[in-house]
Amino acid sequence: MAQAVDARWDLLLLCVAGYILSVVGRVHQLFPSLETFRPALLTGFLAIALYLFDRQDVRRLKDVFVPTTKYLMAFSFWMMLSVTTALVRSNSFDLVFGNFIKTVLMYLVIAAAVRGIRDVERLLLVYLLSAAAYAAVTIVREPIGGWDVSITTTPTTWPPSW
Numbered sequence: 310m311a312q313a314v315d316a317r318w319d320l321l322l323l324c325v326a327g328y329i330l331s332v333v334g335r336v337h338q339l340f341p342s343l344e345t346f347r348p349a350l351l352t353g354f355l356a357i358a359l360y361l362f363d364r365q366d367v368r369r370l371k372d373v374f375v376p377t378t379k380y381l382m383a384f385s386f387w388m389m390l391s392v393t394t395a396l397v398r399s400n401s402f403d404l405v406f407g408n409f410i411k412t413v414l415m416y417l418v419i420a421a422a423v424r425g426i427r428d429v430e431r432l433l434l435v436y437l438l439s440a441a442a443y444a445a446v447t448i449v450r451e452p453i454g455g456w457d458v459s460i461t462t463t464p465t466t467w468p469p470s471w
Contacts, residue, residue, distance in 0.1 A: 334439025
């Protein structure tokens with residue numbers, strides 16, 4: 310029996326997972342020593358490069374152009390046109406060309422990197438675990454309400470004075 314194309318992780322999918330860990334889980338902000346490596350930039354560039362050199366038939370860009378992508382492209386074009394009539398053109402230009410274009414590009418890479426349902430499940434698991442890890446570390450590090458739940462200190466007085 311032939312093996313499914315999405316049976317195993319590959320390097321492109323690992324880079325996409327690393328990108329998700331960086332932008333959703335913000336691991337570089339939770340652990341400042343990782344900030345020097347610029348993980349979102351590194352994994353994003355690697356994912357783009359790996360996709361450009363990938364020759365698998367299941368990763369064709371034409372398969373990504375579904376109605377959602379077409380609406381995203383139309384929205385991107387509309388945003389570019391709107392820069393010329395913006396109240397503060399520099400802010401609008403920076404939003405469109407400094408931020409949103411990167412988001413559209415990574416949308417295309419992530420959507421094209423998926424080879425099958427197993428890859429979708431893997432990326433969803435990475436998304437879930439990164440969000441849960443970010444929430445857990447944040448809760449442990451930051452006081453909530455009147456309680457300080459950090460490991461190193463004792464709780465403050467209860468009930469909190471609101």
